[in-house]
Amino acid sequence: MAHPADDLDGLPLERLSALEAEHAELQRRMADPALHADASRARRVGRRYAEVDQIVTALRDLRGAAEDRDAARELAAEDPEFAAEAERDAERVATLREHLRELLAPRDEDDSRDVLMEIKAGAGGEESALFAAEMLRMYRQYALSRGWTLEVIDSTDSDLGGIKDATLSIRAGSSAVGGGVGTGGATGGAGGGAAVGVWAHLKHEGGVHRVQRVPVTESAGRIHTSAVGVLVMPEADETDEAELLAEQMASANLRIDVFRSSGPGGQSVNTTDSAVRITHLPTGIVVSCQNEKSQLQNREQAMRILRSRLLEARRAAQDAEASASRRSQVRTVDRSERIRTYNFPESRVTDHRTGFKAGNLEAVLAGDLDALIDSSRRAEAEQRLRDAAEGEL
Template sequence: MDQLPDILSFRRRLDELDAQMADPSFYTNPRKAADVTREQQGLRELTESHAAYERMGRDLAEHTKLVKDPKADPELRSLAQLEMPELTQQRETLKQKILLAMIPPEPTDSRNTVMEIRAGTGGDEASLFAAELYRLYTKYAEGRGWKIQPMSSSASDRGGLKEVIFLITGEQVYKQLKYESGVHRVQRIPVTEANGRIHTSTITVAVLPEAEEVDVQIDPQDLDISVMRASGPGGQGVNTTDSAVRIVHKPTGLMVYCADGRSQQKNKAQAMAVLRSRLLKLKVDEEQAKYAAQRRGQIGTGGRSERIRTYNFPQNRVTDHRIGLTLYSLPAVMEGNLDTVIAALQRADFEEKLALLTGGPLPVRAGDAGDDD
């Protein structure tokens, strides 16, 4: 498709933002001002690039006309013919840049991220791999200079994790990690297996953009807050005070339990932070329902067949079923080397959004065919 999508709506939005920034009260809300300024700069660059693209189109048309004109000066015709390939390439590069800029940005991409990892089917083996996934994401975060803040965890008897919730802070955290939401399947011989049989277990991962109080309004009347004494594996007391906090959001049924901190107030604050992030994720998902064709489902029920990725230890293989990507570098991935996987998911996401923007056919993914590798 040679023609770009209509630029008119982007120009109108730019005019709206210019008017907002001209208002004397614009900078009274610094956070909103920063968001508007960033959007305005992006739209201005987009409209300028679009104007340059149209100029190049006119130049190419004139060059083509000159090349086809038998009466034109031979030197000018030869020069035009020489310039056309480079001009065509420059215009195509600019077109890709414009299309990328036209794809609606996700406002949560720059957010810090709350991650929740839970053991699914598979008993002890699932909880052991949940602990390994926690280590994987910790290593990935450390490699990017991000910080990890544990919020809540529940250990299993064999040293695994039934559940762990943690906050990752840094630059563009949610943008990189949002594709990790879903069921992760592990296939390997457990240490408890005497006959050497391969077992399949699942772990659910939820990735939530960190929410602030201004993002989600929570009515205190909608909360059922209870405190209790925390306990560890085997009934061993974690502390001797009623510091564990459980919060239930009655309208949605969402429940958050935090007991890692020694202070009841700290646990309550962390539980509220997780609840806000879950509610923000629900809100974002509702707003993005029109992009259901992107097929980015969340964690499902934790069943063995509902998986986004498989970690097959006997074959040293990692397969992301959404895009049909297979890597034979499982040890490196388990050490936090996720860049190749995430980059491929981002490319696939861009292709699908581009198809929606331009009205073209959606790319066919390997997972669409129902493969169950």
């Protein structure tokens, strides 16, 4: 007869024991009011707790299910009616064990981070700008459905009410951190997702989104194809990569210009020089913000974006040096690649990386992105497990 401990064979027992000890320590730290006096530190501890808590919860579920299975088997020896229950418990043990194995697989260290997203109108002129505005609404509704907050940091409107470009901050609230994916998610089925945070869900949205429909600007009723570019970056905390960012963000490396904000077509919306443009001289990265009313607020927002862009540039350089087997994202390293098509005549959305098709375009644009995002997360999880297995050979 199996013993609950036998069901942990093949799993990293020392690591599991260390994670249980870390879980207890993180609980102690989170109960300390002093931690919450430092919002940045509290956020980092909360992220780590959400990651470890999933693993420890899965381990406890596995142990409990194994004990239930063994108890049912003992009863079945005397009463055959318990045999079916023992079989169900055995299947649950196998499912929970696989789930725990997936949770322990290597994953993106940034999965628990919040994100900065940029949406840019591309080929298609005004039609592209109008669809970019629809995509902004789509991500806003998706964020609301998960209990996240979406803030428009900077945006430029088009003449017909679309957006030429927009920079967004999407952050998980304290209650949302640690949430799993939707039904059938990348690591669903056994209770909760293997990855937490906004980046885990939205990192695969980066790329070119193509739309096929009859534009409102088209009088002949012909279907046009337009494109919108999306860039997603994990948001950098002020304390992230402290030494690197301190050096990179030194005043000697920055040129800060102020100018007057303007609206669509160049019309003035502000009579003071409140808009801010920051140029990072070593890399040539340029960030500008004009949505806030004060120069100080625009400067803070621009610095926030610059920090994340520098962190993303560092990640990209590391990815370029890594071997292909260590690149775990689902073909999103090349952000110029077309990743998705929204076909209005057929009410269909197609993800070109995973082959997943959704026949509910209207619902998708209303924020129902779970199935599409889950298809990318499943592909990533499967790739990580393959990479981990190859590394063990």
